[in-house]
Every structure is written in C-alpha cells, then in structure tokens.
Amino acid sequence: MNGVFLQLFQNVLIVLLAPLLVGWVNQCRAWLQNRSGAGVLQPYRKLIKLFNKDAVLAHNASPLFRFTPYILFVSMWLAASLVPVIATDLPLSPAVDVIALVGIFALARVFISLAAMDIGTSFGTLGARREMLVGFLAEPALLMVFFTAALISQSTSLVTIVETLAHKQFVIYPSLAFAAIAFVMVLLAENARIPVDNPSTHLELTMIHEAMILEYSARHLAMIEWASALKLFAYTTIGFSLFMPWGIAAAGKPDSIPLALGALLLKLVVAGAGLALLETVSAKMRIFRVPEFMGTAFLLAVLGMLIHFLLGN
Amino acid sequence: MNNFSGQLINLFAALVLLIAFAMLAQRRVLALINLFAMQGLVLAASTTLVAFSSNQHHLYYSAALTLLLKVLFLPWILHRLIRKLNVKWDIETLFNIPTTMLIGIVLVVFAFNLAGPISEMAGTITKSTLGIAIASVLLAFLMMITRSKAVPQVIGFLAMENGLFFAAITATYGMPMVVELGIALDVLVGMFIMGIFFFQIRATFDSLELKHMENLKED
Numbered sequence: 001m002n003g004v005f006l007q008l009f010q011n012v013l014i015v016l017l018a019p020l021l022v023g024w025v026n027q028c029r030a031w032l033q034n035r036s037g038a039g040v041l042q043p044y045r046k047l048i049k050l051f052n053k054d055a056v057l058a059h060n061a062s063p064l065f066r067f068t069p070y071i072l073f074v075s076m077w078l079a080a081s082l083v084p085v086i087a088t089d090l091p092l093s094p095a096v097d098v099i100a101l102v103g104i105f106a107l108a109r110v111f112i113s114l115a116a117m118d119i120g121t122s123f124g125t126l127g128a129r130r131e132m133l134v135g136f137l138a139e140p141a142l143l144m145v146f147f148t149a150a151l152i153s154q155s156t157s158l159v160t161i162v163e164t165l166a167h168k169q170f171v172i173y174p175s176l177a178f179a180a181i182a183f184v185m186v187l188l189a190e191n192a193r194i195p196v197d198n199p200s201t202h203l204e205l206t207m208i209h210e211a212m213i214l215e216y217s218a219r220h221l222a223m224i225e226w227a228s229a230l231k232l233f234a235y236t237t238i239g240f241s242l243f244m245p246w247g248i249a250a251a252g253k254p255d256s257i258p259l260a261l262g263a264l265l266l267k268l269v270v271a272g273a274g275l276a277l278l279e280t281v282s283a284k285m286r287i288f289r290v291p292e293f294m295g296t297a298f299l300l301a302v303l304g305m306l307i308h309f310l311l312g313n
Numbered sequence: 314m315n316n317f318s319g320q321l322i323n324l325f326a327a328l329v330l331l332i333a334f335a336m337l338a339q340r341r342v343l344a345l346i347n348l349f350a351m352q353g354l355v356l357a358a359s360t361t362l363v364a365f366s367s368n369q370h371h372l373y374y375s376a377a378l379t380l381l382l383k384v385l386f387l388p389w390i391l392h393r394l395i396r397k398l399n400v401k402w403d404i405e406t407l408f409n410i411p412t413t414m415l416i417g418i419v420l421v422v423f424a425f426n427l428a429g430p431i432s433e434m435a436g437t438i439t440k441s442t443l444g445i446a447i448a449s450v451l452l453a454f455l456m457m458i459t460r461s462k463a464v465p466q467v468i469g470f471l472a473m474e475n476g477l478f479f480a481a482i483t484a485t486y487g488m489p490m491v492v493e494l495g496i497a498l499d500v501l502v503g504m505f506i507m508g509i510f511f512f513q514i515r516a517t518f519d520s521l522e523l524k525h526m527e528n529l530k531e532d
Binding site for chain 2: 171172174175177178181291292295296299300302303306307309310311
C-alpha cells in the first residue's frame with residue numbers, strides 16, 4: 001500500500017517537475033549567454049497558452065497524426081515513472097528492466113516519425129528521416145551503457161542496479177566513467193540538444209526534432225512539448241540512477257524520503273546547469289558528423305564493458 | 314586503504330586509455346598537445362599513487378620527472394613549435410574516424426588478451442592495468458600510422474612513450490632510476506632533433522605533410 005502511494009507520488013512529482021527542469025536549463029543557458037532569460041516557469045506558461053488555443057489540423061491528417069501526441073506523452077511518462085527517482089521499492093519498477101525502457105523510447109520514436117510523415121510535407125519527412133538516423137545510432141550506444149552498468153550489478157533491472165551502486169560498499173568502477181561519457185552523448189542526441197540538434201531554432205537545414213512537430217499546434221503541441229520535457233527528465237534520472245544514485249531512499253525506509261527528495265532536487269539543479277554549460281560551449285555539428293559522434297558514444301560504451309572485464313573486481 | 318588506492322589506480326588507468334582514444338579522434342593540433350599534457354598528468358598522478366601504496370620511494374622521483382617533462386616542458390616546447398611553424402590552428406583531415414576507432418577497439422581487445430596471462434602471474438597491486446598500458450602503446454602506434462602531418466606523428470610517438478612508461482610501472486613498479494633518466498633524456502633530445510627536423514622539412518617541401526618524403530626523386 002505504501003509502495004503504491006509512493007509510486008503515485010513519484011508519478012505526479014515527475015510530471016509536474018519535468019517542465020521546471022527544461023525551464024531551468026533554458027534559464028541557465030540564457031545566463032551563460034548574457035541574456036536575462038524568461039524565467040524558470042516559462043515552460044508552464046507556454047503549456048497553459050498552448051492548451052488554451054484551438055487546434056488546427058491538416059485536411060489529410062489521419063487519426064494516427066491526432067493520437068500520436070498522447071501516445072508520446074504516455075510512453076514518456078511511463079518511462080520516467082519506471083526509473084527509481086526517490087525510492088527503490090516502487091511497485092512499477094520490477095515490471096520492466098532497462099532493455100524494455102529502451103523499447104519504450106523506441107516506441108515513441110516510431111510513432112512521432114510516422115506522424116511527421118503522415119501529413120506529407122517535405123519538412124516532416126526530412127525530420128523523421130534524420131530522427132531515425134540519430135535514433136538507430138543512439139540506441140545501441142544506450143544499450144551498451146546499460147549493459148556496462150548491468151554487468152556490475154549482475155542484473156538488468158534498474159532497481160537492482162541502483163541498490164547495488166547506492167547502498168553497497170562504495171567502490172570506484174572505472175568502467176562507469178566510460179559509460180557516463182557515452183550516456184551524456186546519447187542524452188544530448190536523444191533530447192535534441194545542441195551538438196546534434198538545436199531545440200530553439202527553426203532553421204530548416206539543421207532542425208531534426210522541430211521539423212517533425214512543425215505541423216502540430218495547440219493541445220497536440222503542448223502534449224509533445226510536455227513529452228519532450230518528460231523525456232529529458234527520464235534521461236536525467238536514468239543518468240542519476242546509473243552514475244550517482246547517492247541519497248535515494250532504500251527499500252522499506254520511508255523516513256529517508258525527504259532526504260532523497262532534497263538530493264534529487266540538488267542533483268537536478270546541478271545536472272541542468274551542467275547541461276546548459278555543455279550546450280553553450282559546444283557548437284552545433286553538421287548532420288553528417290552525427291554518425292561519427294554517435295559512433296564514438298557506442299565505442300566508449302563498448303570500451304567501458306571491456307574495462308569491466310579487464311579490471312573486473 | 315590499499316584496496317581504495319588500487320581502485321583509484323584502476324580509474325587513472327582507465328583515464329589514460331580514454332585520453333589515448335581522444336587523441337586518436339582529435340583533429341586539432343592544439344587540442345592534441347593539451348590531451349598529451351593531460352595524459353602526462355594522469356600518468357604522474359597514478360605513479361604517485363603506486364609509489365604511495367607500494368612504498369617504492371624511487372617512484373616519487375619518476376612521478377616528479379614525468380610531471381616536469383611530460384606535463385610542463387614537452388607541451389611547452391610543442392606549443393612554441395606550432396606557433397613558430399604557424400600550424401597552431403591546423404586541422405588535419407583524418408579519414409573516417411569511426412573506422413579508426415573500431416580498429417582501436419580491436420587493438421584494445423588484443424592487448425587485454427595479451428596481458429591476461431601475464432597479469433595472472435604478477436603480484437603487484439597494479440597487475441590488472443598492464444593490459445591498458447599495452448593498449449595505450451598500440452593506440453599511440455595506430456595514431457602515428459593514421460596521421461599524415463609531422464607534429465601529430467611526433468605527439469603519437471611521445472604518447473607511445475607514455476604508454477611504455479605506464480607499462481613499466483604497472484608490471485614491475487617502474488624501471489631502475491638510471492634507465493628512467495636515460496629514457497627521459499632520450500625523449501628530450503629526440504624532441505629537440507624532431508623540432509629542428511620540422512623546420513628542415515618545411516623548408517624543403519613547403520609543408521609538414523610527410524607524404525612528400527615518400528618520393529625518392531624530385532620532379
């Protein structure tokens with residue numbers, strides 16, 4: 001019963017907190033670029049504005065186009081709620097392991113790409129193709145990162161991984177250093193962040209994610225934006241649980257949840273600022289450089305696995 | 314305590330390998346030199362740690378020597394050189410970085426397999442890092458093969474020496490002091506000679522591309 005309550009609390013928390021993370025990243029970017037910024041609450045304002053508008057649909061839009069935003073939102077919410085964020089004894093967490101998590105991300109990717117091609121505009125098709133290019137390179141890298149972490153805890157379940165890393169004796173795992181770098185590269189690519197894609201541009205030559213959602217408006221767009229925020233949140237918390245799970249509440253210890261919540265917020269603040277810094281110091285790369293970038297991520301993750309086998313202890 | 318420093322040494326070893334890969338993929342000469350200095354720094358730190366955890370006092374001297382030579386002096390010379398040669402912002406067109414990295418991974422697997430039986434017999438605290446040392450030697454070698462310009466090749470050569478030094482430390486807690494000093498002097502003198510060579514090469518061929526040197530006759 002306690003666990004169900006905790007799961008509900010976490011689900012509500014992440015769905016409300018996700019736009020705040022995006023707002024914080026944007027605010028940090030603004031500060032780093034000597035702008036005053038729109039404030040951390042701007043994503044909420046944008047969502048409210050979009051929900052209050054009337055949706056415009058193309059004449060030839062199929063039902064797929066209409067229900068894709070909801071599929072996207074639900075799958076991202078599901079993915080984010082499967083990650084142990086504040087406590088490890090969540091009833092949903094044992095349901096899937098990290099491989100299924102990658103599958104959920106893939107499901108969302110397939111649907112948004114189909115919806116982008118549905119209308120038949122050239123931009124949508126272009127964006128969908130680019131998204132698929134990035135996605136099929138990012139996915140194996142992400143899986144390899146998960147396998148590196150899974151090798152340490154001998155389990156692909158995210159809860160077990162977190163338990164092993166957070167609550168056992170502190171050990172330095174050099175393999176995780178490689179996996180962490182690879183994971184950050186995947187995070188940047190999957191969340192349409194700067195070296196791969198620029199979330200704040202509508203320049204037709206460079207956009208990937210924005211090209212796919214160009215035809216969406218009002219509540220559909222709001223759902224997609226929210227889903228993107230949830231995706232960033234999910235990736236960030238996956239990163240936390242793999243590489244810095246300290247502070248998370250152990251199973252059956254509800255009194256350490258306030259502490260875990262504080263640790264989570266602190267980590268989010270630091271990670272958001274770090275992401276903004278990373279985006280500010282790096283330049284957007286050519287689309288044809290992306291395979292190289294993702295190949296490097298994949299190789300780093302493989303290297304992490306090799307290091308684990310060499311130094312294995 | 315010993316266990317913890319062993320883990321730290323493993324982490325530093327992994328960093329050496331990581332930097333070796335970064336050098337393999339780096340296009341800019343300037344960044345390459347900085348990476349080389351960083352590798353020297355990690356090397357010096359891990360040497361100090363090995364010295365601390367195994368009570369081998371002469372290793373402290375090696376660490377100091379590494380710090381002086383490979384972190385401060387050689388990068389400084391290289392920085393001066395590329396400024397004088399006017400190649401500071403040079404970008405090398407590398408062919409197909411992912412392929413090079415893939416070959417690098419194969420080399421790493423090879424090195425790890427090679428080092429496996431050796432490190433099982435070794436009794437040193439650093440025994441498992443021998444594979445990484447061999448791998449970084451091979452990676453530096455690969456870097457020398459794939460580069461076409463003179464300065465990156467020399468950096469590859471120096472990185473190879475880094476790897477050899479690391480191998481010596483991990484396998485046998487360093488070489489005798491005389492040998493180490495001799496190698497340091499060799500590297501230093503080699504660096505000077507190559508520095509002079511750079512100017513000669515450029516004066517003769519108008520560029521630092523080494524493929525010009527493959528022709529026997531001038532035409």
